[in-house]
Amino acid sequence: MPEGHTVHRLAGALTELFSGLRPKITSPQGRFAQGAAKLDGQVALPAEAWGKHFFMPFAPEPMTVELGEDGPDWLHVHLGLYGSWSFDGDTEFIAEDTIGAPRRKIGEQEKLAEGDDERVMTDWEPPIPRDTVRIRLAQEHGIADLTGPNQCRVLDGSGVRTVLNRLGPDPLRNYPGDRERFISLVRKRRVPVGQLVLDQAVTAGPGNIYRADCLFRVGINPLRPGNRVSEARLGLLWDDLVSAMNEGKRDGIILTNPPEYVPEDPADEDDRRFAVYHRTGRACWRCGTKIVESDMAGRRLFWCPGCQR
DNA sequence: CTCTGATGGCTAC
DNA sequence: TAGCCCTCAGAGT
Structure with missing residues (x-):
């Protein structure tokens, strides 16, 4: 389903929608309850993608971090064959450059949620999550739900580095060499x-x-x-x-x-x-x-x- | 209504 | 190489 380009888009979208905030983090499905509790209340920092792997650091206070640095708690997500994120929110919940429009499902296909056109800011309330939602990030104006991931866990810096060590060059990073x-x-x-x-x-x-x-x-x-x-x-x-x-x-x-x-x-x-x-x-x-x-x-x-x- | 496949990847044999 | 994990839209009956 999602190849690397999708994961890079998601990193951009989730950064725009949540970084700098302290999202409410839950696991409606329950299978990520511990991880959610660990991240909840912390500040979301800019997310990164490497290949099909997604990393979002969370820290007690805003800070600047390098990918795989020690210190923050790293949310690591791999969508596998059919994982996807879906978004919902009011008219302020828009990631302009990365999603292009609000409230899209990003996975094997991207599409607008139903009723997008007529939804008004004041109407919005968080939708009841499907019972398969592994993790929900919520802020005042919208939510992001993750379902069906192959992996969803919290890593420390060395855990992130272990993942990165197994990965070759990413065409979407295309570093010199x-x-x-x-x-x-x-x-x-x-x-x-x-x-x-x-x-x-x-x-x-x-x-x-x-x-x-x-x-x-x-x-x-x-x-x-x-x-x-x-x-x-x-x-x-x-x-x-x-x-x-x-x-x-x-x-x-x-x-x-x-x-x-x-x-x-x-x-x-x-x-x-x-x-x-x-x-x-x-x-x-x-x-x-x-x-x-x-x-x-x-x-x-x-x-x-x-x-x- | 049931069944299948899908843009992944791990582990055990 | 086979088995397993994770989910659900769309095709087939």
């Missing part, structure tokens, strides 16, 4: 490159859609062993992950089908949005060959045998 590091991590291995792109120790953030479509866009066969892909091609792959994921972060949707391939009247959303992902048996936009699907390490893999050799 990351491109080279990605190339060398892939070229060290004989595992198929398609598998390495999903290995979060090789690069943190890409999921099954970016894997399929970015490999297509740079013309790499996902079955090719990592050590047999040229440095030049891997460099292009990194660059493509960086640009595709930045677009996804900006727009809140994965749209990896190159514009020149988007048909006038797409048969469905898959044809509109993707190059090869979910397009098994359909004609490649570029060469007409039928898109192929197979299983790779338990995940569905899609590619064009004509373009990706």
Whole structure:
């Protein structure tokens, strides 16, 4: 469901909506009751994302912290396959640059909540949470509910660093040297490159859609062993992950089908949005060959045998 | 109404 | 490689 771009958007949104405040923190489901009690009443500090991992520090007083620093209590969330956050609030509860509109559900899809248009500021009251809500952050103007996460826990600085130590470079951070590091991590291995792109120790953030479509866009066969892909091609792959994921972060949707391939009247959303992902048996936009699907390490893999050799 | 799949990832064998 | 965790929209009966 959520690839790294979604988690980066969420970090921005939750920062805008809660940082500097002392949100009321609860666990309607009860499974995070202890963690909620620990965070409740503390000041929320700016959240960070690394790949698909979300971290939000909480401290007794406002302060500036580095990711993984000792001191604050770090809320660590991994959405896994179907975790999501949903938002609700009055007209002041808006994260302009990161969500684009208030009260969206962010997960596999983002959408406006019902009745968004007519809701008025004075009307708003916190909705009764679903009984699966693991954690609710609440402030005067709105709430954020987390459901279905793979992980939701409180870590100290060293706990955060342990998580980060297992993660490779994140295309959405793209620090100096990351491109080279990605190339060398892939070229060290004989595992198929398609598998390495999903290995979060090789690069943190890409999921099954970016894997399929970015490999297509740079013309790499996902079955090719990592050590047999040229440095030049891997460099292009990194660059493509960086640009595709930045677009996804900006727009809140994965749209990896190159514009020149988007048909006038797409048969469905898959044809509109993707190059090869979910397009098994359909004609490649570029060469007409039928898109192929197979299983790779338990995940569905899609590619064009004509373009990706 | 029931059933399945999904943009993840861990652990045990 | 299989089993397990976490949830629910949309497809199928």
